[in-house]
Amino acid sequence: MAEAQTKMTPQQKIEMARKALEGGSRGEVNPQGFAEDAVMRGSLVPEVRGRAAVAAALNEVPKKFDEFRQEPHAILADNDHVVALINLTVKPKGGQRVQAQQVMVVHTNDKGQITEMWGMIEPEALKKIQGR
Amino acid sequence: MAEAGTKLSLDQKIQVVRDSFDAFKRGDINALSNAFSDDVVWHGRGSTKYGGDFKGKQAVLGMIGQYPQDFQDIKQDVHDILGNDKHVIALVNTTSKRQGKTIDDQNVFVFHINDQGKTTEAWLIGDTELLKTALES
Numbered sequence: 001m002a003e004a005q006t007k008m009t010p011q012q013k014i015e016m017a018r019k020a021l022e023g024g025s026r027g028e029v030n031p032q033g034f035a036e037d038a039v040m041r042g043s044l045v046p047e048v049r050g051r052a053a054v055a056a057a058l059n060e061v062p063k064k065f066d067e068f069r070q071e072p073h074a075i076l077a078d079n080d081h082v083v084a085l086i087n088l089t090v091k092p093k094g095g096q097r098v099q100a101q102q103v104m105v106v107h108t109n110d111k112g113q114i115t116e117m118w119g120m121i122e123p124e125a126l127k128k129i130q131g132r
Numbered sequence: 133m134a135e136a137g138t139k140l141s142l143d144q145k146i147q148v149v150r151d152s153f154d155a156f157k158r159g160d161i162n163a164l165s166n167a168f169s170d171d172v173v174w175h176g177r178g179s180t181k182y183g184g185d186f187k188g189k190q191a192v193l194g195m196i197g198q199y200p201q202d203f204q205d206i207k208q209d210v211h212d213i214l215g216n217d218k219h220v221i222a223l224v225n226t227t228s229k230r231q232g233k234t235i236d237d238q239n240v241f242v243f244h245i246n247d248q249g250k251t252t253e254a255w256l257i258g259d260t261e262l263l264k265t266a267l268e269s
Contacts, residue, residue: 076214103240122177123261
């Protein structure tokens with residue numbers, strides 16, 4: 001996990017993350033929320049680099065499922081990170097609904113844009129989501 | 133995850149968690165024991181012996197004590213600890229060895245800390261598939 005400093009307050013970053021998650025669940029991620037060289041590593045998508053690619057990849061995720069709902073249980077922030085604990089509900093196409101806990105760790109720059117994002121779903125729940 | 137309130141300051145709660153990782157690093161079981169409430173519940177993930185719920189201090193300490201028996205050269209780099217009124221979250225890069233193979237994992241620990249500065253509930257989120265593969269090797 002790389003280091004990053006920001007001038008946004010933790011509370012501002014928490015609000016930013018909450019809005020981003022709301023948009024993400026609808027497949028309406030705002031590309032301007034990401035730095036041009038943003039990097040995302042996640043359980044549901046391979047490593048993606050670049051603002052447009054990250055936003056596009058995130059917008060594709062809900063389309064892969066009959067249901068995709070991210071409900072933040074808690075969002076914490078400090079000078080370096082934003083961490084979201086998320087209750088995730090996913091229903092794969094033609095499959096059973098899976099509930100899992102997801103953790104997202106985010107770095108932001110001075111403009112409040114996401115520079116790096118790491119998302120993790122517990123692997124054994126991920127297997128069910130992916131039908132493996 | 134259940135909710136839990138506390139009167140400790142944020143910095144105090146973060147220090148409680150930092151001290152717990154330091155105690156584990158030293159192998160200081162007494163300090164580690166003092167960090168948990170008697171009725172602590174530890175929620176592990178996955179289908180290994182570290183998965184499932186461990187209820188009570190002795191069960192939790194027993195599970196934690198098993199880890200150095202299964203893995204060698206355990207290094208926990210506490211990358212950051214964040215807190216709010218309900219949770220303390222530790223981002224930890226963990227490196228260990230088993231049968232000569234190095235295992236790197238990024239772990240997220242979530243803690244509830246009570247008014248006495250003791251952990252009442254904890255969750256560990258990590259790569260349980262990696263753990264399973266390592267234990268089966």
